[in-house]
Amino acid sequence: DMKVTQMPRYLIKRMGENVLLECGQDMSHETMYWYRQDPGLGLQLIYISYDVDSNSEGDIPKGYRVSRKKREHFSLILDSAKTNQTSVYFCASSLSGGNYAEQFFGPGTRLTVL
Amino acid sequence: QQNVQQSPESLIVPEGARTSLNCTFSDSASQYFWWYRQHSGKAPKALMSIFSNGEKEEGRFTIHLNKASLHFSLHIRDSQPSDSALYLCAVGGGSALGRLHFGAGTQLIVIP
Numbered sequence: 001d002m003k004v005t006q007m008p009r010y011l012i013k014r015m016g017e018n019v020l021l022e023c024g025q026d027m028s029h030e031t032m033y034w035y036r037q038d039p040g041l042g043l044q045l046i047y048i049s050y051d052v053d054s055n056s057e058g059d060i061p062k063g064y065r066v067s068r069k070k071r072e073h074f075s076l077i078l079d080s081a082k083t084n085q086t087s088v089y090f091c092a093s094s095l096s097g098g099n100y101a102e103q104f105f106g107p108g109t110r111l112t113v114l
Numbered sequence: 115q116q117n118v119q120q121s122p123e124s125l126i127v128p129e130g131a132r133t134s135l136n137c138t139f140s141d142s143a144s145q146y147f148w149w150y151r152q153h154s155g156k157a158p159k160a161l162m163s164i165f166s167n168g169e170k171e172e173g174r175f176t177i178h179l180n181k182a183s184l185h186f187s188l189h190i191r192d193s194q195p196s197d198s199a200l201y202l203c204a205v206g207g208g209s210a211l212g213r214l215h216f217g218a219g220t221q222l223i224v225i226p
Contacts, residue, residue: 100146105158
């Protein structure tokens with residue numbers, strides 16, 4: 001069963017705390033993505049990973065960093081979270097980095113930073 | 115930088131209606147065009163894609179692409195309440211290596 005998983009699903013943190021969002025996929029997909037979704041703004045790309053230790057910034061990387069040490073796992077880290085990082089975060093994966101490949105999304109993590 | 119715009123922002127239609135959603139893009143070198151659907155509280159899921167000018171039909175859904183006009187659209191025939199969702203268009207290729215640019219979405223509500 002092809003699946004992208006995200007943990008945790010809901011998270012409340014205080015401003016200045018560190019945040020770790022985790023994503024896994026069981027499809028051996030090369031490319032993985034982190035997006036955030038805010039009302040009226042669609043999906044904004046934070047980082048893209050083409051394979052293990054091959055990561056590139058997306059449109060809004062400031063305040064975020066990522067780690068990919070295994071093909072099936074991709075982590076998003078917020079060092080010293082800010083209130084404007086309150087959002088829904090989606091992880092996705094695709095067979096390759098080509099835009100012709102469908103992106104499969106995880107269920108999302110709703111992060112609230114107080 | 116790719117600019118993807120969707121219209122309308124929201125749409126309410128009666129069950130059985132034909133619905134049209136629009137998407138414009140700015141990079142004329144774009145090559146890949148997608149529609150994703152996101153039900154409330156759920157993950158986005160790919161609905162359809164088109165990679166060359168023209169029309170593509172899958173069941174009640176049809177995509178039209180006109181690259182010269184920098185425009186593509188999604189048409190839903192015989193809209194159903196289960197079609198109620200946020201529809202996101204996405205554009206890839208051109209200068210955007212390995213990534214898609216998403217529009218802000220059209221919220222569709224189908225009234226029974």
